[in-house]
Amino acid sequence: MVRTRLAASPTGYPHIGTIYQALFNYAFAKKHKGRFILRIEDTDRNRFVEGSEEVIFDSLKWFGLTADEGPLSGGEYNPYRQSERLEIYHKYAAELLEKGYAFYSYFPKKDAGQKKIYTSEKNQKSTDLTDQDRPASLKEMIERGDWVVRLKVPKNEKITFKDEIRGEITFDTSEVTEQVLIKSDGFPTYHLAVVVDDQLMKISHIVRAEEWLSSTPKHVLLYRYFNWEMPPIYHTATLRNPDKSKLSKRHGHTSVLWFKEQGFLPVAILNFLALLGWSHPEEKEIFSLDEFIKLFDLKDIRPVAPIFDLVKLRWMNQQYIQNSTDEELEKLILDFNPNAAKLPEETLRNLIPLLKSRMETLSDFEPLTEMFFDKFEVVEFDDTEKSIIPELVTGFRTVKEWSHENIFKVIKEIMLHQKVRMPVFYKLMTGRTRGLPLPEALEIYSKEKSLKRLEKINKL
RNA sequence: GGCCCCAUCGUCUAGCGGCCUAGGACGUCGGGCUUUCAUCCCGAAAAUCACGGGUUCGAUUCCCGUUGGGGUCACCA
Secondary structure: OOEEEEEEOOOOOOEHHHHHHHHHHHHHHHHOOOEEEEEEOOOOOOOOOOOHHHHHHHHHHHHOOOOOEEOOOEOOOOOOEHHHOHHHHHHHHHHHHHHOOEEEEEOOHHHOOOOOOOOOOOOOOOOOOOOOOOOOOHHHHHHHOOEEEEEOOOOOOEEEEEEOOOEEEEEEHHHOOOOEEEOOOOOEOHHHHHHHHHHHOOOOOEEEEHHHHHHHHHHHHHHHHHOOOOOOEEEEOOOEOOOOOEOOOOOOOOEHHHHHHHOOOHHHHHHHHHOOOOOOOOOOOOOOHHHHHHHOOHHHOOOOOOEOOHHHHHHHHHHHHHHOOHHHHHHHHHHHOHHHHHOOHHHHHHHHHHHHOOOOOHHHHHHHHHHHHOOOOOOOOOHHHHHHHHHHHHHHHHOOOOOHHHHHHHHHHHHHHHOOOHHHHHHHHHOOOOOOOHHHHHHHHOHHHHHHHHHHHHOO
16 A cells, blocks of 8 residues: 655645645555554654644645645554654654663763754764763653764675665765764754654655655664664755755745745645646646646656746646636635635636636736726826816717726727827726726726716816 | 755746757747737747766767755754
């Protein structure tokens, strides 16, 4: 049975890269009628952000990538929150300790520095500082507060493992640090927790981001020490900023929240993400999640780190908006923009077809419909523009049936003999020079309001 | 800096030894449609397949090196 997992840490709003991982894991599990597991990796109490767990659940739900097992739905391998599995890690740490695959290490908290800067040729390596006064048990270690459990690393050995996307990769053990496995507060580090949980939760395929590649030897060692078999492992390329650095807040938008607030559709984002490192066999650009699940295979993922191109995402989002039914788009707009509900139902409904091909994101609704909220940009009109107003007023007054065809007739007539173009009318009526098709918009806007508008600007 | 990974148009990519004088998509530019803006349709420019060696009858495709980019080297994940 295929069982994949998403390891998410509750440190804030989910990163779009987390969704990228979720997509591959989800799709592969679904393709093989397997299960997709969500595990909350909350072993760092310093970085924990209140409420972010809920936001992870909500985000996955928003994308339609809900987990079959996880803290929310539970499952056979409860609990799915690492902070609730401490005894389990202690048990396995004790086993390592006992077998001599791990050791207590004195390491005062003040020395647990931040990331070092490696500019010199000196290759820093953490070592056991002292052998004296080792704690007798994990319990005692935690009480003392200045000791940790570290991984024992063999000397002068090559560790080779197979990354299913890149092939065999070899590290020398001199490159592998004696990683802390249990912190002084008794919490495990990622390295211990992930190996233990993947094993216990019977994860069949590990799909994770490339930044884990360098620490995989540690995990290989743990699998060996426990005498477990490591599942096939896939390291997907990391998403990048336009400057090619790892996708980060500093250079781009990473938060799922941002994409939501911008009015991107989850289906469009997923479609876009799917095309990063993978391609449709028929080179199709637009396809559904179901189609992706059917065609996707982990072995087809490419190792190249792609740049996250917002421009293409916008295009894709536009395509999805355009392909929505009127009802769907109406609901999307209503959900996205509470103001939309202030419009008469009929007005909104009539507006939808006009909006469809003009919206890239849902946030485009507002600028496109300003006039319907009686918001006009303050503009000045020149003499030719002003001179048209009276003619337009009389023209509009004569229109019996207020339809866009008739409205256009009036406009066209003036256009012909005054030698003006459409943008002039556009500017007069809306204050802008571009937007929805004018006659259609005015038809929805109503004759009364149109005349009122003209009256008003005539006084300017 | 050590180690590891990666390398086809600006970007996402197809290509898995001959079909490639390299295909598609976004973007860009030009044109058509037209009632502004879009949508839609057509067309163009855009990659000496990073560079240099091999292997081969034949390399974008295989191997090695160089260069460039990225990741990693925390009691963070």
